Amino acid sequence: MSDGAPDGRRDELNPIINIEGISKEFQLGDITVAALRGVDLQIFPGNFVSIMGPSGSGKSTLMNILGCLDTPTAGSYRLDGDDVAKMSERRLARVRSQKIGFVFQSFNLLARTSALANVELPLIYNGVSRRQRREKARQALELVDLGDRMDHKPNELSGGQQQRVAIARALVNDPSMILADEPTGNLDTETGTDIMNLFAELNERERITLVLVTHDPEVSEYTRRTIHLRDGLVEDITNSAGYKAMANRAAIPADAAAVPEAIPAA
Numbered sequence: 001m002s003d004g005a006p007d008g009r010r011d012e013l014n015p016i017i018n019i020e021g022i023s024k025e026f027q028l029g030d031i032t033v034a035a036l037r038g039v040d041l042q043i044f045p046g047n048f049v050s051i052m053g054p055s056g057s058g059k060s061t062l063m064n065i066l067g068c069l070d071t072p073t074a075g076s077y078r079l080d081g082d083d084v085a086k087m088s089e090r091r092l093a094r095v096r097s098q099k100i101g102f103v104f105q106s107f108n109l110l111a112r113t114s115a116l117a118n119v120e121l122p123l124i125y126n127g128v129s130r131r132q133r134r135e136k137a138r139q140a141l142e143l144v145d146l147g148d149r150m151d152h153k154p155n156e157l158s159g160g161q162q163q164r165v166a167i168a169r170a171l172v173n174d175p176s177m178i179l180a181d182e183p184t185g186n187l188d189t190e191t192g193t194d195i196m197n198l199f200a201e202l203n204e205r206e207r208i209t210l211v212l213v214t215h216d217p218e219v220s221e222y223t224r225r226t227i228h229l230r231d232g233l234v235e236d237i238t239n240s241a242g243y244k245a246m247a248n249r250a251a252i253p254a255d256a257a258a259v260p261e262a263i264p265a266a
């Protein structure tokens with residue numbers, strides 16, 4: 001199934017994520033667990049997609065494959081045109097660091113290190129010069145509204161601010177997409193709302209492609225599309241009912257949320 005391209009521009013765009021017939025099996029002694037059982041999925045640039053489903057439906061397994069942290073047992077995965085399903089661990093690591101920004105439930109920041117240095121980290125792995133690192137990390141922190149907290153360490157920041165630092169870190173490499181696994185799971189409702197508004201704003205204003213896993217229907221309402229997983233299969237893809245963030249900010253007319261219906265995978 002396809003996520004449907006925003007703005008009806010699907011025909012001109014190549015999907016960032018193009019998955020066909022992905023399955024993933026885990027071997028537990030004599031037992032084979034089929035975590036994914038033939039998933040087809042396309043996600044187009046500029047979309048903002050949530051993955052939902054009951055516990056055990058395969059959300060984390062799918063996320064790990066999308067993020068090149070794991071490879072499928074069978075099926076194809078083209079990420080931004082590159083066939084990543086059969087890549088070596090080494091090449092996958094490079095794809096991860098260049099094309100994907102990760103945001104985790106527990107922020108995963110280095111504790112003894114300033115916000116600025118945390119955001120610079122992915123750039124070190126990609127061999128960016130010291131001066132450019134500073135500049136890019138500053139810009140990313142300003143984008144998440146933390147320009148005045150750059151020298152603070154994680155324990156000098158609130159949970160919401162720490163997650164903003166993590167989002168800046170995910171953005172700093174100009175990735176093709178950001179993957180977030182339960183990004184509001186450790187935050188209170190109000191702070192979670194702030195973070196979802198920030199994601200929606202980054203998607204709307206900066207055209208950043210976002211895919212997030214959540215078990216919370218309220219959270220999925222901030223996204224444009226929701227992929228429903230069940231028993232290792234995509235059961236349905238729906239337009240998100242509220243597209244809440246847009247309504248909250250009231251700057252964008254309600255019909256801006258309109259996206260085309262899902263099309264079958266090619």
Ligand SMILES: Nc1ncnc2c1ncn2[C@@H]1O[C@H](COP(=O)(O)OP(=O)(O)O)[C@@H](O)[C@H]1O
Pocket residue numbers: 026027028033034035053054055056057058059060061062
């Ligand atoms: N490393 C693993 N080894 C064995 N079974 C696993 C492993 N990871 C996931 N599974 C199984 O695969 C299924 C899907 O798991 P998961 O992707 O974690 O689901 P979700 O994130 O939706 O709760 C579950 O039945 C789970 O027990």
Ligand SMILES: [Mg+2]
Pocket residue numbers: 059060061
């Ligand atoms: Mg999970």
